[in-house]
């Protein structure tokens with residue numbers, strides 16, 4: 001049976017000051033200019049500036065810049081990076097640290113150490129989560145469909161000699177080759193599900209990537225409703241419809257529908273999901289590989 005949802009107002013969570021937050025924040029202090037290994041400070045700053053200047057649709061394989069998401073064309077920092085001598089203010093700030101602390105402290109899905117764990121980081125943007133996972137001891141494979149962001153994450157890993165991070169410029173939907181099958185103890189899947197055109201297929205792919213006993217940690221925009229529905233968010237609700245008319249896909253689940261869909265692709269939901277500030281946190285465990293309901297599936301051959 002699907003466990004219940006627990007709702008936590010954002011203010012309560014920050015008041016509780018997730019105990020792991022400061023620990024994780026401290027871990028990120030190992031990525032400072034003084035800790036650079038493979039590049040010097042000057043070339044590091046210059047290269048980051050060059051990333052920032054990227055405003056290029058061709059490198060992403062787009063025929064034109066119109067009708068493409070602006071963030072896919074022009075480089076934007078996703079995560080806040082504090083490099084000691086200077087910092088980069090990302091659009092999501094330290095949200096990635098808060099997400100990880102929530103999975104540790106609220107959902108008890110992982111411990112503070114990920115030593116010995118192989119983790120798939122989906123949609124790594126500018127690498128904040130990948131660096132954090134590596135600092136927690138994980139072996140990380142980070143996938144990102146936007147080339148400029150994959151290259152940025154790869155550069156940061158190289159600069160700090162984080163050999164435990166492997167970055168792949170590819171879509172999650174391409175993670176179906178042998179090397180991704182039964183290969184990961186954890187799939188970290190925050191901030192991406194609501195952008196995807198086919199969330200059910202994506203969830204099945206994450207299920208196939210895990211080993212038996214492995215878990216998928218999801219954080220996603222969601223909306224609250226008792227009915228078991230999925231909503232395509234209306235364009236007029238988008239933050240800036242004039243600028244982002246095509247946006248990402250904005251398929252939003254209710255927490256209950258998300259858990260049912262996860263069960264539908266094979267997951268066991270072992271812990272009540274947490275809803276905070278319009279975002280749902282949920283953990284699915286792959287007890288063992290099982291088949292799924294195939295009627296209407298967009299890719300019939302998916303394992």
Ligand SMILES: C[S@@+](CC[C@H](N)C(=O)[O-])C[C@H]1O[C@@H](n2cnc3c(N)ncnc32)[C@H](O)[C@@H]1O
Pocket residue numbers: 078079092096122123124125126128129143144145146149170171172173189190191192195196
């Ligand atoms: C809102 S960001 C979330 C970043 C990161 N996961 C986090 O929570 O800190 C979404 C990222 O997912 C990437 N993305 C979207 N769809 C993807 C797909 N199908 N495969 C791989 N990456 C994808 C986007 O390019 C973007 O970098």
